[in-house]
Amino acid sequence: MTLLRRLFFGVIAALPGGALVAVVTKPPWLPWAAHTVALGAVLGLLFGGQRQSTGSAFSVGLLVGLLDWVTWTLTLAPALEGQKPSWTITVAVSHFPELVGAALLGAIAGLSFHALSVRFPPRPAPQRAKPHVVIVGGGFGGVGAARELDRRLGRGLDAHVTLISDSNFLLFTPLLVGVASSTVEARHVSAPVRAGLGHASFLHGRVASIDTQTRNAYVCAGKEGMLRVPYDQLVLAVGAVPHFFDLPGVGEHAFAMKSVEDATKLRNQVLGALERADLEPDPAEQARLLTFVIAGGGFAGTELVAELFDLVHDVLHFYPRLHGLRPRFVIVHAGDRLLPELSPQLGRYAQRKLGGRGIEFRLGARVSMATAEDITLDSGETIPTRTLAWTAGNRPNPLVQQVMPPPLTVQPTMQVPGIPGLWALGDCARIPDLAGGFHPPTAQHAIREGKAVAKNIAAVLRGRRPVAFRFGGLGVLVSLGHRTAAGEIGGRRVSGFLAWVLWRSVYLSKLPSVEKRLRVLADWTLDLVFPRDIALSTKDDRHA
Template identity: 45%
Template sequence: MSWRVVIAGGGFGGFYAARALERTLPNQSARVTLVNDANFMLYTPLLPGAAGATLDPRHVVVPLRAELKRTELVIGRVSGHDPAGRTLAVERVDSSPLELAYDQLLIALGSVSRTLPIPGLAEHGIGLKSLADATAVRNQVLQCMDIAESIDDPARRREYLGFVFVGAGYAGVEGLGELQDFAAHAIELYPRCRADGMRWVLVEARERIMQEVPESLSRFAQRELLARGIEVRTRTELLALSQSAATLSGGETIPTRTLVWTAGVKPSPAIAKLGLTRDSSGRLPVDRTLRVAELPGVWAIGDCAAVPDSSRPGSLCPPTAQHAIRQGRLVARNIAATLQGREARPFTYRTKGVVAELGRNKAVAITFGVRWQGFPAWLIARTYHLLLMPGIGRRLRLLVDWNVALVFGRDTSAPGRLGTPTPLEAEQEQG
C-alpha cells in the first residue's frame, strides 16, 4: 500500500509543500491529502490590493483544486489528533467528522490576528487577515462616508471620517496605504465629507514604522505617508477603544468608528488541539530539518512553527510568506527523502529581499541588498507577485486588473455583505 501523507493547512507553506510533493514523489507512491478550511489559498501579499479595490477579490486567491491535480483536498478544520494512533481528526465543512490516518504529517496551520487585552478592542476592532476582512474594511470605509454625508452635526460627522490603524508592520502600512489611497479617490463623490476632510492615523508601539526594513526605507515610507496627510504616531499604544473613539497612550483621543488592528499574529488556535509541545508563544518547536522532535514522521512549517533561523543564530524565522514557501519546498523534499530512506536536509534561507507597497503606485523594496523606493520599487513589487502567483491565467488576470485600475481608477461601490443573503421569507400569502 502506498504511503499516506497528510498536510494540515493550505496557506503558502502547505500549498507549496503539496505542489513540491506532487513533483517529487513518484506517481502513485503516496496518497497526499491536504486539509484546508477553504478551497482556495489566499495570496496574502495582495490582500491590501483587494481591500483598496485595485484587484478583484477573486483574483487574489489560488483555487487549490485547479493547481493541485494529484492531491486529495478535504475542506474542513482540524479538530483533534491522536499521536499514538497516528490519525488526524477533521471536521468537514458540513460538520461531519473524518479521521485521516497518516504515515507523515505536515502541520502548516498558519496564524490568526493576535489581539491584546485592550478594553473594547475585540468588540470594535477589525482584523486584516482574510478576504472577508479586506472586503469588510473596504465596505466599512465607504459606509462611514455614506453615514457622515447624511449627518448634520459636524462633531458627530468627525468620528465617521477618522480611520485608525494600529500596528505599523507590513500589513498595517500596506493596508493603510492602499485604503487611504482608495478613500481619497472615493471621497470626491461625497461633497460634505470632502469639505470636512478625512483623518488617517497610524499607531505603532515601537520607535519606528516597518521594523522589517532598514531605517532609511522606513523613513522613506514614513515621509510618503506624511506627505499624504496621514498622521504617524510612533512609541504610542492603543489604551482603549469605544464605538466612537480610540484612546492612545499619549492621552490623545481620536474620534473614529473604524480601527483596523494589524499588530501581530499568533499561531492558529487549532495548534492547541494537536497534543504536541508548544513554545511560550504557542508555536511548535522543530529542528533544523523542520521535524517535530517528539514524534517521528511529524513536521511543522510556516507561522505556526518555531524554525531556527540559520542566517541569525539563536533567532527564529520570521512569519513571512517567503519563509513559508521555502520551508514548504524543503519539507516536501525531506518527507520524500524520509519515505525513501534518505537523509533530511536542514533549512538554510537568507531573505532575498522585501517589498512593501504603499498605494498610489509607490513602494519600498530591498532586493539582494539594493534599496529601491517610489515607482521603481512598485514595479519590482508587482513583478515579484506576478512571478510568484501560480497559474498563467491568474497572472494575466492580475495584469488586467492592475491596468484597468490604472486607466479607470478604483471602483467605489460597496457590494456589501456578499455571500450572506437575506433568507427567503416564510410566507403564508397565496401567490
C-alpha cells in the first residue's frame, strides 16, 4: 500500500470516531477537525505498507489514542487556551474522561482503517515477466557463468537463471589423468552443481535441440520426456567431443579422456591388460597386451603417457610372470615436437625426460586406422596393441551445428553474431583475442569466460553494453610423471621437481571446494606411501 493511500485511509478512518467524540464533548469544530485529520495521518503512517490483522489494528488504534491524549489533551489544547501545559498526576487524573474518549477514538479509527484496507485492497501491480537466462553445459564455463549470475541474483538482478546439464556435477578435468592412473579417486574430482547454486535453478537433462527463432530449448529429461524451456538469453557452454576424423576402427577401439567414465574405462583397460598378460602363454600376444599407444602429443597426451607409464611400472611387481618383460609406451603426434603449447626448449625437455624412461615417439605421424589388435600409421607402420588412448583431436559438441556450421566464431563479447540472445564460450566456440587469434580452450580461460559472459548478460538485462573478453592467461604447467613437470608462468620457464610441486599446488587450489581439496590431498599423500590400487572397478570386455 502506498504512503498516499495509507494517509487517505487514515484520515477517513479517523472521521467516525472524531465525529462521535465531537457530538459528546462539543469542542471547537475547526481545531477538532484539524486534530482528527492529524490523528488519521499518524494512524496511516504507523500502519506501514503491510495489511494488519484485526487485533493489530485495534492495538495500533489504542496506541494512537494514547499518543493523541498526551499530545492534544495534555499539551496542545491547554497551549491554545493560553495555559501552561502540565503533565502531573493530578492533571492527568482530571483528564481521565478525555483519555477514555481518545482511546475510543483511536480504537474506532484503527478498526475502521482495517475495514477499509480489507474492503478496498490495493490493485496489484502488473507483473512483468522476469527474463529467463538459460545456460547449457555443466563444465567450467557453464558452471562459472551460473555461479556468477547466482551471485548477482542475490544482489538484486531481476531474472530467472537455469543451468541445464546432463551431469549433476562439475568435473575437474585436469585431474582426469589421475583417475586413469590410480592416483586420485574418481569421486574426488567432481563437485555437485546444486551445492554451488543458491538462487539459480538446475535442470538435470540433455538439451536435444535449440530453436533460436522462438527461443526455446528442448531437453530430454528421462521419464519426464521432452521438456520445452523458453529463454530470453542462452549461453552455449557444451564443450567439445572427441574427433576421430572418421578413421576406420578408431571410434570403436580408441579410449577417449573426456569424462570420469572414460578415465575409469582406460584405467580398467590398462590394469586388465596386465592381468591378461600375466596369464598369456603367447609371447606375441603378451607383447601386444603390454603395448600402450597414446595418440596426441599435446598437454593431455603427454600427461597421460607419463602417468600411465608410472602406473604400470609402479604395480608391475604384483605380476611375477611379467618379470623381465618391458612394457612399451608409444606417443603418436602429428607435429614435429611434443607440447606445441610450450616453448621449444620445454618441449625438448619433456621429450628428453620421457624418452629417457623408454617412451617411444612417432612424430610427424598420424593414426590412419585401428583394430582390436593393432593400429596403423599413415607411414604404413603397424604397432600391435590392445590399448589406444585418443587425445589427438576434438570437435565442437553436435548441438553447436544446430546453431551454425562449425567453427562457431563469436564476437569478443561472446555473443553469437546474427542470433540475438545467444552467447557461446569454452571449447565449443572460438573467442577472438587481442593478438588476432583465439583464446585457447583451457580450464583457466573457460572459468573466466563464464564469469565474463555472466557480467555481460547482466549488463544487457539492465540496458547496458557488453564488453569484450580479455584474458592473457596465468601460465601453463604439464606433469611429466616421476614427480617432474614443465611449464611457463609469468613468462618464466620452470621444470623439474619445483614445477611438479607448482603443478600440484595450482590444481589443488583450483578444486571447487575445501572438501575436494582435502580428499585429493589425502589421495596424493597416500600415493607417496602406498602402491597404486590395482583393483578393477568395473568389467569391460570390449578388448578382451
